[in-house]
Every structure is written in C-alpha cells, then in structure tokens.
Amino acid sequence: MGLTIGQVAKECGVDVETIRFYERDGLIRQPARPDSGFRRYPPDVVKRILFVRRAKALGFSLREIRDLLSLRVDSATTCDEVKKRAEEKIIDIKNKIRSLQEMKHALEKLTAACRGRGPTAECPILEALEDGNDAGTPKGTPEQYPGKQAATKG
Amino acid sequence: MGLTIGQVAKECGVDVETIRFYERDGLIRQPARPDSGFRRYPPDVVKRILFVRRAKALGFSLREIRDLLSLRVDSATTCDEVKKRAEEKIIDIKNKIRSLQEMKHALEKLTAACRGRGPTAECPILEALEDGNDAGTPKGTPEQYPGKQAATKG
DNA sequence: CTTGACACCGTAGCAGGGTACGGGGGCATC
DNA sequence: GATGCCCCCGTACCCTGCTACGGTGTCAAG
Structure with missing residues (x-):
C-alpha cells in the first residue's frame, strides 16, 4: 500500500524533513494518507526526488526544477507553450x-x-x-x- | 595601472560587493593598492571571476571552485597530488x-x-x-x- | 574648493535550501 | 500495558552566497 516517508527517504538518501520540505515547496505531490494520516507514497516518487537532487547538483534552482517537472501538456497548457519552454x-x-x-x-x-x-x-x-x-x-x-x-x- | 574594482565589476556583470566578498573568501587574490589604498586589478582577474560564476551556475560550491582554481603544481603540492585531484x-x-x-x-x-x-x-x-x-x-x-x-x- | 562619482570598511540583513527540535500519536511486540 | 520505532506538525535555526547600509576618504572636473 505504498512506501512510508521514511522508506522513501532511505531509498533516496535524503532526510525525511527534506521530503516534507519538497512537498511544501510543490516539488512532489501530496501523497495519499489512508490509515492513521501517515503519508503513503507510490514507488515512482523516488525517481522524482532523485531527479530533483541531480538537477540541483547541476545548478538548477528548485524553482527551475519545478518548471522542468511541470513540462507536460495538459488541459491548462498548450503544446506550443510546452515546446517553447522545453x-x-x-x-x-x-x-x-x-x-x-x-x-x-x-x-x-x-x-x-x-x-x-x-x-x-x-x-x-x-x-x-x-x-x-x-x-x-x-x-x-x-x-x-x-x-x-x-x-x-x- | 590596472582596473579599479568598479571596472572589473562592470566587465564581469557582478556587483562590487561580490568582488570584495570573493576576495575575503579566497577566490581571488588581494590586488595591489598603490596610491590611495584603492584596489588595482590586473586584467586577468576578469577571467577568474567569470570562471567562478560559470562554475557556480554548474552546481559547484565556492569551496569546490576554490579547489579547482588551486589545481596547480607548485612548491607546496606534488604532481601526483594535483593529478589525483584533477x-x-x-x-x-x-x-x-x-x-x-x-x-x-x-x-x-x-x-x-x-x-x-x-x-x-x-x-x-x-x-x-x-x-x-x-x-x-x-x-x-x-x-x-x-x-x-x-x-x-x- | 566644492561637487559628484567612486573607493574604503565593517556589519547587518536576506533568500534559498534545507535541518533540528519539541511535543504528541500509532502500532507492533515483548 | 509499557517499550520502541516511526510518523505527525509547526517553528526555529543554520549555512551559503551574496546584497545593502552607513559613515568616511579620494580624486577629477568645473
């Protein structure tokens, strides 16, 4: 039923607090909290966090990383717009x-x-x-x- | 007789205070101060500062940049040591x-x-x-x- | 010899990106 | 049912890398 925040932290080599911080900052989605209110993460959040860390090490700010991660076409963004930003x-x-x-x-x-x-x-x-x-x-x-x-x- | 700090700043696109900060931080050498105590820079300090800025944009910390810039063989460092670090x-x-x-x-x-x-x-x-x-x-x-x-x- | 641009210095403040803390709860296990 | 481990939250703190401030000095031009 999903990874706990502690498990994600360990897999990513970051601190639990960092993950909560990234959540507040909009870099990762708010996960489900089925039972006692504990966060339960889908496994692919690990990829996302590792991407953030790598991008940061390459000199991108968290704001830029948010932009990068948001590069997708959806109901609110046109193809042209995405293409331009990319x-x-x-x-x-x-x-x-x-x-x-x-x-x-x-x-x-x-x-x-x-x-x-x-x-x-x-x-x-x-x-x-x-x-x-x-x-x-x-x-x-x-x-x-x-x-x-x-x-x-x- | 050398560039003033203001001229260097303008050429590098940084603030005067940033240059003083880099000096304090050991990223650039203390320049000569012939007359009234004003700093006078040799032109190549511009290259050095631009290097710092570029390296920073690539995710290197100022500490790492100091290390990079110090990679040279001199009386205090052996060839092997330099080679290893490089x-x-x-x-x-x-x-x-x-x-x-x-x-x-x-x-x-x-x-x-x-x-x-x-x-x-x-x-x-x-x-x-x-x-x-x-x-x-x-x-x-x-x-x-x-x-x-x-x-x-x- | 004054005006203005620039230089000096020290110290304080600020934004970004975490990190630590303190007090409280859930759940498994002994 | 107490022990221990993990989770919750909010707030405060910290380091890096500048940036701003305030008071003073210098020098070139008018």
Whole structure:
C-alpha cells in the first residue's frame, strides 16, 4: 500500500524533513494518507526526488526544477507553450554541457602536463578556458593565494 | 595601472560587493593598492571571476571552485597530488555531463512528441530519465500538482 | 574648493535550501 | 500495558552566497 516517508527517504538518501520540505515547496505531490494520516507514497516518487537532487547538483534552482517537472501538456497548457519552454531549457542545458566540456578539457590538459612535466605555475584551468586559446604566456610571480586554504587540509 | 574594482565589476556583470566578498573568501587574490589604498586589478582577474560564476551556475560550491582554481603544481603540492585531484574532478564533471545529456534527450523527446501529437499527460522527463528506459506505461490520473504554481504565471 | 562619482570598511540583513527540535500519536511486540 | 520505532506538525535555526547600509576618504572636473 505504498512506501512510508521514511522508506522513501532511505531509498533516496535524503532526510525525511527534506521530503516534507519538497512537498511544501510543490516539488512532489501530496501523497495519499489512508490509515492513521501517515503519508503513503507510490514507488515512482523516488525517481522524482532523485531527479530533483541531480538537477540541483547541476545548478538548477528548485524553482527551475519545478518548471522542468511541470513540462507536460495538459488541459491548462498548450503544446506550443510546452515546446517553447522545453526548447529554452534545451539551450540552457547545451550551454552548461559546453562549459563543462571546457572545464574537462582544461583538467585533462592539466593531468597530461603533469604526467610528462614538472611544475606548471600559473593556473592552467584559466589558461585553457579562454575562448579557443590554448597556450598562454606564463606571467611570472607565481604567488600563493591567501584567504582560506583550498583543500589540502585534511 | 590596472582596473579599479568598479571596472572589473562592470566587465564581469557582478556587483562590487561580490568582488570584495570573493576576495575575503579566497577566490581571488588581494590586488595591489598603490596610491590611495584603492584596489588595482590586473586584467586577468576578469577571467577568474567569470570562471567562478560559470562554475557556480554548474552546481559547484565556492569551496569546490576554490579547489579547482588551486589545481596547480607548485612548491607546496606534488604532481601526483594535483593529478589525483584533477582526475576526481574530471569524473565528477563527466557525470554532470551525462546527467545533462539525459535531461536534454528527455526534453528533445518531449518537443518531438509535441510536434506530432496531442496531450501527453504524465511527466516525460521522468519517463526518459530512467536508466535506459524509453517509453513507460502511462498511469492514468493526470492530476495537477498543488503547491506553488510552476511558471505559467506571467 | 566644492561637487559628484567612486573607493574604503565593517556589519547587518536576506533568500534559498534545507535541518533540528519539541511535543504528541500509532502500532507492533515483548 | 509499557517499550520502541516511526510518523505527525509547526517553528526555529543554520549555512551559503551574496546584497545593502552607513559613515568616511579620494580624486577629477568645473
């Protein structure tokens, strides 16, 4: 007769409170509450929550995720409207993919440089991220950045 | 003799306060302050800030971005260490790319379905995001979600 | 030498996205 | 029928990542 909120939480690797929060926020539907008022979820809510988490990790806000999840044609939305919104999102996503691919390239260059070579002082990620630039005059003064230590602390 | 904080802000499309915040947070180096104590930036700080913004839009936290930007070999970091961290990030990024490609596919399917067909009730994004699943038994009960309205409000 | 745009600093406030808490109930099991 | 585990609800709190504020200083132009 459906999963309890605790079971869903465990399957999704999130906290029970998070699920209640997502419900309040309109990201998941209010489930049935047959017996004692306890929520009972259909199994596919798990997919939905996992989608939310993944989309969040990709930089979408909960509001955007709500929009994504609501992309369907129903009595209140025309085909054209849905198509338009979907196409906007596709462009958005393509841009994200491109940025990530650039970052990946930069990092791959870094590991490659690392394999054969010694110290590369300036930040190779920035070098490689310039529009179609692929080397770059090194600038001397390879100072450390102050402020909070970046990793390498544990 | 370098850009003022205001000029950098304008070029990056961010607020002056954001730049000061990034400085405090260790994302950008403390610039020179020759004359009256005003910050003077080398032009490449613009690239750095734009990188931060892009990375943020891709779901990286400022802490992670600091780590990314610090990936270089210097007197305090061995090649192996850098390589290890870079490779972890590459895996991370590959996963993000894959997720985004799945989302893109799902949306493309949606617009395609839209072109030829009428109402598709259940959420096609979720259908398409199941591991290697590509249709899915429609489930009846095409209810609306309550909670906050998802877009379609303007 | 004043006016205005911009810079400085510290601190406070805010939105997003959860997370924790406290008090109360359901249900199975010992 | 008491113990323990899970659920309910509302509210308060917390961290991240800015953003705004207020009071002061600088410098270039008129």
